[in-house]
Amino acid sequence: MNTELLLMIGGLSLLDTLSPATLGITVYLLLTEKKKVGLKLMVYLFTVIGFYFSAGVAIKLGFGFLFEVFSTFLQNRVVSWMLFIVGGILFIWSFYVPKKKKSTYTSPITKTNSTMIALGVTTSLVEVGTALPYFTAIALMTNSGLVWYEWLPLLFAYNVVMVLPPFILYMLYMLLGSIMQKPLKFIQNQVSKSTSSLASWIMCIVGLLLMLYSVDYL
Template structure:
């Protein structure tokens, strides 16, 4: 795996850390000040990361099979052109995302671990449709024809980076709860109001990265 590809994948992973839903649920769990926060939060994050990893593995295996079947005809030119087209579309659409629409952030109805797992599943269903950096990363790894022993660890590390901000928030809250409660509550409110702005920027940057990579 080349250094250039690693830089692109790292940039996309960092963009995916801006998930309003994951951060929003994390803040909700932290600010409730209930016992067992650690077990509930890490159950939630493990659920989200596992579902994303499973999706990525499924897509990588499917795309690899399709490309192997048609490689003699296309030589992967179609993949490159498709990624370029997707980059142009994302870049263009990023300017048309309305900034005022509020985002629904799910919250658990009970304190049970089953409820937390269901919130993780709900987060995955909400985020997966707009996980543009994640799909772009899969597209780039597919176009580079990486063997499984390279893309599988890369995919796992990518999903761990996605949930890293939530882990850092938990550590910071544990150490500085007294000073962070107010700012974190304001951050939680901001996420619901400005999540579309985040999505717009993410789409724009992903589009640019795809265009640059395919050029």
């Protein structure tokens, strides 16, 4: 395994850190969850890591044709229009989900560990079909002829790097809580005006993702 390959894969993993879903869910949890926010965030992020890692292993073991079929399906113009319309409906609808009562800041969906796992799987399913940097990294590993004990830890490291921004954001939140209080309070107020529940937040993010990922094939 040469340095050039490691740098290329490292660069792709950094590019994959720009996931709107993981960052969006992280921000939402930090702003709205008062108890065990760290545990719930870790459950969500490790679900994302586990999903992407499993998908990467499956591709490496020869099941890549399933993802090719999925990607081809998404590139169909009719399917893309359907996804774009569904995404638009979800995005608009997210602003009309019933708002919370003034006295509390709760969600109609209970934020249990099971919910976080389901949320991690859902957002990963939406994004994995168009995870081009990830697929490129796997292709580089394959073309370089890496054996399993080389590409397996490399694949896992890629996924860890991919979710570093949410981890860093959480650490800053824990270390600089008092300093971040005002900007977080401002964001919280803005969030509460439009997407005041976990349901509306998910709908907003998934709607945007569907529109962004389908617009190229319209």
